Amino acid sequence: SRPLNFETEEDERNYIKEAIRSCFSSMDNKFLDRPQVKSTTGSCALVACFYKKWVFVANIGDSRAILCTSADDEWCAKPLSVDQDCQNEKECMLVRQRTADKNPIRRSPLSGGPLRVAGSLMVT
16 A cells, blocks of 8 residues: 555544544444344443554543653653543533433432433443
């Protein structure tokens, strides 16, 4: 294959982001094509792509990417991803948009506790 030519660094970054999105979408569709998988499983994936001076991170489900660095014997942890749970208002909004359930984000009727999707799922 021949090398790709990009007009700007932004075009190059966008190309890589879209390639990662496409891979996640492709896997999602493969699972959705298998009826026996739809109702019995969840998903969890974390991908970190190091390219030139950039790090691209994608996650689904109960995954968290953290970059640890050290300088002068001091360690620092920097989050590289966003949790996909009911504490994240953007995730809650997406859940509400994708369902006919009038109250999709709620506490478990049995134990209360933290907010969950349909009262049972911790991650969105």
